[in-house]
Amino acid sequence: MKNNVIFYCKDAAEKFLEDSSVDLFIGHPPYYMTELELNGGDPSKQMQNAESLNEYLDRLLLSFLHMEAALKEDGHMFIALQNTSFGLGILPKIFDKTKLQLQSIRIWDYSSDFKVEGNHTVLFAHLTKNPWGAGDNPQGPFVLTNSWLEATEELRSYHTDRATVGAAPEGVYREMIKNYSEPGDVVADIFAGCGTVGVVALQLGRKFIYNDVSEDKLLVSKERIRDVLNSTGLSSAG
Numbered sequence: 001m002k003n004n005v006i007f008y009c010k011d012a013a014e015k016f017l018e019d020s021s022v023d024l025f026i027g028h029p030p031y032y033m034t035e036l037e038l039n040g041g042d043p044s045k046q047m048q049n050a051e052s053l054n055e056y057l058d059r060l061l062l063s064f065l066h067m068e069a070a071l072k073e074d075g076h077m078f079i080a081l082q083n084t085s086f087g088l089g090i091l092p093k094i095f096d097k098t099k100l101q102l103q104s105i106r107i108w109d110y111s112s113d114f115k116v117e118g119n120h121t122v123l124f125a126h127l128t129k130n131p132w133g134a135g136d137n138p139q140g141p142f143v144l145t146n147s148w149l150e151a152t153e154e155l156r157s158y159h160t161d162r163a164t165v166g167a168a169p170e171g172v173y174r175e176m177i178k179n180y181s182e183p184g185d186v187v188a189d190i191f192a193g194c195g196t197v198g199v200v201a202l203q204l205g206r207k208f209i210y211n212d213v214s215e216d217k218l219l220v221s222k223e224r225i226r227d228v229l230n231s232t233g234l235s236s237a238g
């Protein structure tokens with residue numbers, strides 16, 4: 001990949017990435033119904049108009065097939081599986097239809113000082129194409145603790161209510177990028193929202209492929225990523 005960053009604004013279920021071109025995928029797909037509830041009923045944010053849980057899971061599976069084809073043989077994938085029917089429903093389909101294998105579960109244990117009270121978790125499935133995928137990387141209980149409010153702080157200067165819904169803090173992704181990719185590697189997020197994965201990837205000297213179906217989020221991310229490139233002295237090309 002020639003550029004430091006590439007932006008797409010497409011449905012993640014469509015195939016647009018080249019085969020075997022990505023070292024590390026990180027992603028936090030939309031939850032079933034959540035985007036509808038939060039965004040006042042815009043169905044284009046919901047895996048392209050999925051009208052039932054089954055249709056949603058089928059479209060999500062297409063995005064996993066897309067990521068599987070684009071992932072290098074020795075690559076890694078960390079995908080958020082909310083502890084709802086979405087997480088439970090997609091894993092059996094992934095194991096049935098792809099050759100991706102589960103290596104571990106990362107737990108993001110966050111205090112929800114935002115919207116709902118109490119502590120909550122998001123589970124990230126660590127998937128690879130082969131059973132030796134985890135390699136010599138550090139093992140452990142993998143509990144990451146950042147409050148959701150940190151993301152709101154990080155995004156304050158770019159904030160529009162619509163664009164920043166669902167963003168996670170940078171610290172959640174730093175451990176994954178540091179331990180499962182090398183400087184110069186290609187990191188991709190095809191549900192990239194406000195571009196948080198890209199911000200961390202570029203800060204750590206990786207290249208980044210951004211995609212999100214929402215034009216609002218693409219605009220926020222372009223601005224945010226341009227600021228990272230300026231502050232690190234990198235250009236978007238080369």
Ligand SMILES: C[S@@+](CC[C@H](N)C(=O)[O-])C[C@H]1O[C@@H](n2cnc3c(N)ncnc32)[C@H](O)[C@@H]1O
Nearest residue numbers: 011012030047166167168191193194196213214
């Ligand atoms: C939970 S958010 C990701 C947040 C991101 N990790 C961040 O820190 O900003 C899920 C994202 O998936 C996007 N999305 C929904 N349906 C999509 C689709 N069919 N293809 C690509 N992106 C989609 C939404 O616009 C939303 O930004």
